[in-house]
Amino acid sequence: MKLFRSLFSSPGCDEAKAQATTPNPSTHGPTPKLEPPPANAVPAATAEPAPEEPKQAPGPTCVGDTVTCPEGARLQAKVEGRYVTVLRLDGKLVCIDAICFHAGGPLGIGDIEEVNGRKCIVCPWHFYKIDVESGDKYYQTMEFKEGKMQAGEWKSNGVRQRTHKAWEEGGKIYVQLTTYERRPSHADYVESDGYAFDEKCGDRCLNSPPSANKLKVHSVGADGRKPSGQVLRGQYHT
Ligand code: FES
Numbered sequence: 001m002k003l004f005r006s007l008f009s010s011p012g013c014d015e016a017k018a019q020a021t022t023p024n025p026s027t028h029g030p031t032p033k034l035e036p037p038p039a040n041a042v043p044a045a046t047a048e049p050a051p052e053e054p055k056q057a058p059g060p061t062c063v064g065d066t067v068t069c070p071e072g073a074r075l076q077a078k079v080e081g082r083y084v085t086v087l088r089l090d091g092k093l094v095c096i097d098a099i100c101f102h103a104g105g106p107l108g109i110g111d112i113e114e115v116n117g118r119k120c121i122v123c124p125w126h127f128y129k130i131d132v133e134s135g136d137k138y139y140q141t142m143e144f145k146e147g148k149m150q151a152g153e154w155k156s157n158g159v160r161q162r163t164h165k166a167w168e169e170g171g172k173i174y175v176q177l178t179t180y181e182r183r184p185s186h187a188d189y190v191e192s193d194g195y196a197f198d199e200k201c202g203d204r205c206l207n208s209p210p211s212a213n214k215l216k217v218h219s220v221g222a223d224g225r226k227p228s229g230q231v232l233r234g235q236y237h238t
Contacts, residue, residue, distance in 0.1 A: 057177075057180045058080055058177075058180060059176070060174040060175065060176045061077075061079045061080070061174065061175050061176075061177075062172045062173065062174055063075055063077040063079065063084075063086055063166075063173050063174070063175050064077070064086075064172070064173045065171060065172060065173070066168050066171050066172065066173060067171075068173075069086060069088050069093070069173055070088065071088055071089075071090075071091060072088065072089070073087075073088060074086060074087040074088070074108070075173065076098060076108055076109075076205045076206045076208065077175065077206075078202065078206060079164075079175050079177055080177060080180055081182075081197050082097070082177060082196045082197055083097065083098040083099055083108070083196065083197070083198075083201070083202030083205055083206060084096065084097060084098050084108075084164060084175060084177075085097075085098040085107070085108030085109075085121075085205060086166050086173060086175060087112075087121075087132060089112065089119050089132065090119075093166040093167060093168065093173065094119075094132045094133055094163065094166060095163060095164040095165065095166035095175050096108070096121065096130070096132050096135065096161055096162070096163050096164070097135075097161050097162045097163075097164075097192040097193075097195075097196050098202060098205040098206075099192065099195040099196060099198060099201045099202055099205070100123045100125065100128065100130075100161070100192070100195070101137075101160045101161050101190075101191035101192035101194070101195065102123065102125070102126060102128055102160075103125060103126070104195045104198060104200075104201035105123045105124060105125030105126065105201075106123075106124060106125075106201070106204040106205045106208065107121060107123045107124075107128075107130060107161070107205075108121075108205035108208075109124065109204075109205055109208045110122040110123050110124050111124075112132075113129060115129055115131075115138050115154050116138070116153075116154050118131050118133070118134075118136075118138075119131070119132050119133070120132065120138060130160065130161045131156075132163070133163065134159060134163065135159040135160065135161040135162055135163045135190065135192070136156040136157070136158065136159055136160070137156065137157045137158070137159075137160040137161065138154050138155065138156055138157070139154070139155060139156075139157055140152065140153070140154050140155075141153055141154075141155055159190060160190070160191045160192065161190065161191070161192045162178060162179070162190040162192045162193060162196070163178065164176060164177050164178050165178065179193070181193075182197060
């Protein structure tokens with residue numbers, strides 16, 4: 001796809017067109033003197049401006065080989081300048097913005113926890129839990145029970161982190177971004193768009209040591225607390 005685009009947008013095509021329409025003085029003789037138009041000449045009709053060509057989104061980007069992302073592993077990638085993390089959880093590939101919407105933390109290297117049966121990636125900075133499939137940010141309510149405040153159910157604050165499409169084909173893993181705009185319009189804006197291209201933040205994920213990408217899956221109990229340091233499922237991967 002990139003090759004296709006580059007063929008049709010390469011400066012070489014424009015240069016070729018410019019050469020074909022520019023007369024060569026050495027083969028066309030002296031330049032004829034231009035007479036000014038008569039005073040009563042009717043000005044030529046103004047040409048309609050050419051309609052703006054629709055912006056064409058880049059196609060899928062290969063971010064790695066299937067073998068580099070087995071079950072429980074993850075890939076850190078930079079696609080069209082945007083930092084993303086691809087994870088394979090329960091055999092399914094998911095892709096999410098690598099930089100946390102909250103304050104630019106390295107969300108992409110966070111642990112995985114299950115909240116309400118949903119897989120969430122936990123930001124290492126302030127421990128926000130983000131649904132890896134939907135981008136929802138979850139929080140836990142507090143309820144007044146038996147005379148004291150207690151942790152209640154988990155709810156969503158809405159989608160705060162942008163997710164993308166990821167799949168494999170022919171032994172390769174591909175990502176298709178859900179936006180290619182650096183500043184999407186208000187209707188399409190997701191909070192993580194604000195940090196998505198920040199090199200300082202993104203490089204924390206991209207250059208993270210293999211140990212930072214080890215998968216640790218915890219479950220959050222009904223009381224909202226995860227078992228202390230207990231790894232419930234999954235292996236360490238690099
Ligand atoms: S930067 Fe604060 S939770 Fe991620």
